[in-house]
Amino acid sequence: MHASAPRAVPEYALQSIRKLIAEEGYRPGDVLPSQRDLAERLGVSRTSLREALSSLSALGVISVQPGKGVFVQAAAGQALAPMGFAWPFAEQVSAADTFQLRFALEGFACGLAAATLTAAQLDALQDNVEQMRLELRGGDFESASRLDFDFHRSILLASGNQAMCGIVTSSADIFLESQKLPFIRPERAMETWQEHRKILKALGRHASGPAQKAMQQHIRAAALRTGIAFVTLGD
Template identity: 30%
Template sequence: MPFQKIETERVADAIVRQIERLILRGVLRPGERLPAERDLANRLGASRPSLREALADLEHRGLVTTRPGAGAYVADVLGNAFAPPLIALFSTHEEAFFDYLAFRRDLEGLAARRAASHATPTDLDVIARIFARMEAAHARSDPQAEADLDVQFHMAIVEAAHNVVMLHMMRSMFEMLKRGVFYNRGLLFDNGDIRDTLLSHHRAILESIEARDPDAAQAALDDHLGFIEQAMRAHLKTAAQEQTARLRRDHLTATETRA
């Protein structure tokens, strides 16, 4: 008969499953420090030996790391989506950058659609609060803070889509963006006119998601990333023209010296 004896779940296994869910759903983030052992055991209502057993299991499976004298941390697994040599190639080839933007337009467009349909009131509050901070950074002319909040804003939309595979894939992509693998965000946010346009784009994305309009949310997201693509193509064209102009000048200088 296909019946099995009902057994009480071990406390350590219950702890493992709870931490796994928090990592999977993006509540616990890569590199985040877990509470001290005593505090975490109290929060879980578990003994410290059971907690240690659970953490050892999670560390064995690469989800948690322990640092002597520092405690336990969620493993930094975001970079595992791409091998380091491939990441290095991404950072040196324009083709990878524009393919990256195309990937974002496809996947984030879907995320914006899902967020407009599936975002909870709490999700909407988080997105709106990040946008308010972005407006404040814009008002005080703080491009670095505005650029950092830009990534947070887009990530909050992905989180509001409530798809864990999309969540972890996009976290990996945004982590490389923050590290400057794909492009220097300062090229965009140091330009006041472009910053004004980007802020208006984010406002349109937020308002369409708040209005529960999937088509408008996807269109606003697509317009935003399309503008970034055009701005970066214009920058690269200008940079290439300047390089050519300098080569001509240097050649002229050398010719004059020989004369």
């Protein structure tokens, strides 16, 4: 955390604030330095800092109280394992690395799919999204996560890139597990459906750029709902 740190990187700011809380012994109820001081200390923009604070607030790590300051709600690490978060593939690959790979691979694939998606493929995706809504309303998160996996796999297949499809097929258990993780926060489970609708809308317009962006935003948001932040180029 110094002046030469990368700028305008919300994930960097998020991780740095968590590190600050841990290393400087902040406890629940303690107030952090002002946002201006935090931005200067971390070497990030105020915009990046606000995005990081928003994510940390959603994860239950801090509470931003206008006019009063930023207060610690949970000891560092405590809020990063909601509902008993566990990653069974830790010896092979981290959850953060998995989400980072999906961000790059699936975002690009979604952009490709937007240009070539057939009417039948689009109808199948629409059916998937509607079925996910019903499963989530019924509280069946296991079925919803499988529909999530099928949604993403269908887009990869529609992209026509066999190499990318092969990566997902060979590591299907790992990819499926990453798609189960966001559902450990039931109160936010419908966000996955909402994000899928946004992706579907871009695909329906055959808009490659917006489709790629919508997919990448979805994967980043899904990771954050789990308590995972990862660095991407261009932040």
